[in-house]
Amino acid sequence: MIDVPRETLIQFLRTMYLIRGFELKMLMLFQRRALAGDFLGALHSYEGQEAVAAGVGACLRKDDYQFSTHRGHGHAIAKGLDLNKMVAEMFGKETGCSRGRGGSMHLFDVSIGQMGGNGIVGGGLPLALGTAYSALYRNTDQVTVCYFGDGAASQGSFHESLNMAALNKYPIVYVCENNHYAATTHVSKNCPIENIADRAAGYGIPGAVVQGNDVLAVYRAASEAVARARAGQGPTLLECKTYRHRAHCMVIPEHRPEEEREAWLARDPINLFVAKLREENVMTQDDLNRLAAEVEQALVDAVKFADASPFPDPQMLSVDFWAN
Amino acid sequence: MIDVPRETLIQFLRTMYLIRGFELKMLMLFQRRALAGDFLGALHSYEGQEAVAAGVGACLRKDDYQFSTHRGHGHAIAKGLDLNKMVAEMFGKETGCSRGRGGSMHLFDVSIGQMGGNGIVGGGLPLALGTAYSALYRNTDQVTVCYFGDGAASQGSFHESLNMAALNKYPIVYVCENNHYAATTHVSKNCPIENIADRAAGYGIPGAVVQGNDVLAVYRAASEAVARARAGQGPTLLECKTYRHRAHCMVIPEHRPEEEREAWLARDPINLFVAKLREENVMTQDDLNRLAAEVEQALVDAVKFADASPFPDPQMLSVDFWAN
Amino acid sequence: MPQLKMIRAMCEALDEELRRDERVCLFGQDVGEFGGVFGTSARLQAKHGPRRVFDTPLSEAAILGTAVGAAMSGLRPVAEIMYIDFITVGIDPLVNQAAKLRYMSGGQMTLPMVVFTQCGAGTSEAAQHSQCLEAWFAHVPGLKVVMPATVYDAKGLLKAAIRDDNPVIYIWPKLLYDLKGEVPEEEYVVPLGEAVVRRDGADLTVVATSLMVHRALAAAEALSDEIGIEVIDPRTLVPLDIETILASVRKTGRLLVVHEANTRFGIGAEIIRQVVERAFDQLTCAPVVLGGAGVPMPFTRVLENACMPQEQDIIAAARKMLKC
């Protein structure tokens, strides 16, 4: 703990608070709207996995690239996506980061390297090769982070991508968020070995299992992987063991064993980190309350902004569709 | 050597002779026909890899399934495909094993478990899951052998297939023929690690590197893998290191380093095995000559049969296209 | 007759066919334990056992490959692809293998397999979860393409698809997930290749598929005092019952085809091609296709609606056609 600057520690917590607050607000709002027949698509909650995005995000520069997934709200927040634009996108507004065309699964902000979520599981993996190649090509030291789930590790694109990245020493950090389920399917039905990270050996690259609910552990592992990538030493595979608190998405009922859920809830990444911060006297209860209030205010403002924003004009349906 | 029955040893040699003789005849005939403008498609020679098919084929029952590749003449011969039907197929005749519809890359004979070659590199890998599942389903102890190349090991289908086979303990023997090239591309550009077999660990299944030009080594490794599969212990990945003697296919020029080719030609699988047979007095020079003559006669007969056979009737183009 | 939801009707079809034919099996992501994310396989694993109904990893190519190989070796698999959009990561076993294997093998095998999937927009799930790709599969020789629009057909066509000896892609409309309809207690099948006239009319033939059948019927109803609209649902695109369509067009002299997919290069164009080729002189005005707007499906509701043909669009198109 001691070796990480206080501001960074606070940044971790702030990011985690934001993600948690965001998810809770969206869940509430979406449920309410769904009841009202104003359906806003799928909603994949990142609750429970906050430490991963917070830890990885803190290692990245603004000009680093990031490929996210269907469960990508946390990734976007950690990369610094403007909250107003983000909530507006969730609401399908013209002021959204993807102008209401993308929605929850397609949060883009190219100006901060947020290269989108993906509706295709494993769909971002091949694309990450391209930004990594491009960074080498342009002789920058930009790093590409590619998030994917335990389920996605069964996709052919996982193999093709890690293989090509290893061959070309591409500056990529592969972050597998093993939350133990792909939709309703336990990881043991997707992966016959204990650790997905062990597959790194098949490509001759480093792989590491990380305690994904411990933001400091994530931060340390990611820092090292990002440093390797930036130094031209090639890709790394990090497997962050974690758990989502909610069901797969808003419309799918919960199905996981109660004891399992409880065990993981007891290891809530925010609670764990707050306890540590208090223990080591990094923040007082007052500090914590202030931070929570600040975050809450930002979220309230963002929802207000989004609510007040207009929907796209249907006349504009095909405008700007082709470049040029 | 001692532990393998003499008939099996002779079977190895007979198969290898047949394959070699087949390839040489086809090359000659195709070159002649190509010159005559009567182009017969691609021709991927198996010359140099004979020990793999001979060794694996000898472990299989007639009712075992086999998925082959674009370079599959050797696999088909080793599985017992009728030579007449095979040559007729190469010539596009109605009497061919695929009635002239398939050609060199699509040699089928379902009655002996020869489930076809494949024009899609890695295309057979997912299909092998199905016959394996089906064998378990029908509660037979049929094994599925799936051949593929060093290049194919970069395909997503490799990963998806081995992963699913491992999860379900499917009775599959994966035979990777590492002939060190994918078309003109050296294996080092396809695979960042020394041995493709090492990827077996990523699926929790056994993997082994095999001297692919030593028919006895192949036979031993394949026997063990087939026995495991038959006993319900799941899949195995065998990587047979070998070399093709010819260029990738008839229309692509040779491009490999001369010293490399010479080193491998010095390890010709037939020469190696013949030397051993002579050394251990399994066969006399007379025996060898007789076998060679017998094989040559079979090939001559097959070419005659194929030449005398009719082409399909164009009126039949769409007949039998749909089942029912 | 009992009223069932579309998903229940399909679940019954699967259940009955599993019961009827020992060779039928069913697999895909989340279809086993959970019973399918849409509930189309609810309790089927419990009833028929995990040998016949099971979960797969997140590996579309392996799922479809398993189906192909199983069909090659005596089973009659039904493989679920959760959204038709996801078939892009595993399309090879279907279009390059299943569709071609019978022909390439000279008719040696039948491929009785069903790809069970759904399509369409209207749920704000954006561009990668809303596609209608039937045109791709209809263009590939060797595949049958089924698109039910009613609850009755959803059940009857699924049973027919499972009993067919050719590869079939069965695509149901996700927006009708909840639609209720009457389903007889006694067993029935709806044969592939028979269109149905859903409503009689003398002035205009509207051929509509899938979800659009309902919008066409609503438009016809709304216009009933003004225009006599005959609504035809082809139910299967391959085989296509062009005779029923021709008979109607010969009567009305006018043809409007409505589908959700992009108008351009869609299946409506083919229906028009066949109709003009055979009934050119009976047409009183130019036949028209009303399809999707031809942009990636936007997330936000207002644009999504603008992208899909609505009842009002059909009404407008019909009125316009009656003016000439």
Place this chain on the structure above:
Amino acid sequence: MPQLKMIRAMCEALDEELRRDERVCLFGQDVGEFGGVFGTSARLQAKHGPRRVFDTPLSEAAILGTAVGAAMSGLRPVAEIMYIDFITVGIDPLVNQAAKLRYMSGGQMTLPMVVFTQCGAGTSEAAQHSQCLEAWFAHVPGLKVVMPATVYDAKGLLKAAIRDDNPVIYIWPKLLYDLKGEVPEEEYVVPLGEAVVRRDGADLTVVATSLMVHRALAAAEALSDEIGIEVIDPRTLVPLDIETILASVRKTGRLLVVHEANTRFGIGAEIIRQVVERAFDQLTCAPVVLGGAGVPMPFTRVLENACMPQEQDIIAAARKMLKC
């Protein structure tokens, strides 16, 4: 003007664009060291260095993914897919990502990338090496589709495709690999979206694509004493220059579309749809599509020929149309 083979003309286009624009790069299987299995990138790696022209593993999804990611981050990649048939193992990055990314991101990015591939039968390579899949890509909103037929166009369209800011699939006809044609010394491009009238005629409009342009011209020549055939080559399917086609049909009153792909659900149907929609009253007889036979391409020459439209088929179709 110098005479070049089609493959040389394309190689020159690639060379010139690599020289002209530092952001252009080129990769795929065997394109680097070897110069492409068809020689379309001969010596380009030596000239432009392995950073810009390089070999990839046998991983189509990773190849196309690299192109997408590179285009997302400032490069202008050209990715080779050796045969269009092979795109089935890696189609997702093109159709679900590249085609949609600009729209889904609210217009934040341009995707200047070219998929460079070839199509068609006539070389006895059977069902998995002979397909024409342009209809698939033309149906996907967001992709441009280019099909050159002449040496001049092969060069000029490739340059235009590389300079376009949208994802383009460029498909050349493999049977014309060796075709010679005149190519100006000075630089030129052939803009996307402009059809060309290859021959004037007053009686019948024949729209032909790719290889079929040549057969249509031969048929027109053979019939020149009998029927005045106007031959139009659309050159690009998206964008489609329907105006040039309409102008011709308004003059001749008759339309025959000839393409190599399966007639059913092919691109000819769409051309007919657009023509009847806009020029119904100017048509003197039913427009017709002459396309492939709609079976998987057979291996043997006699069936392969029967499967593809031949000059004689065009002549017969033209004569038949002139009778009404």
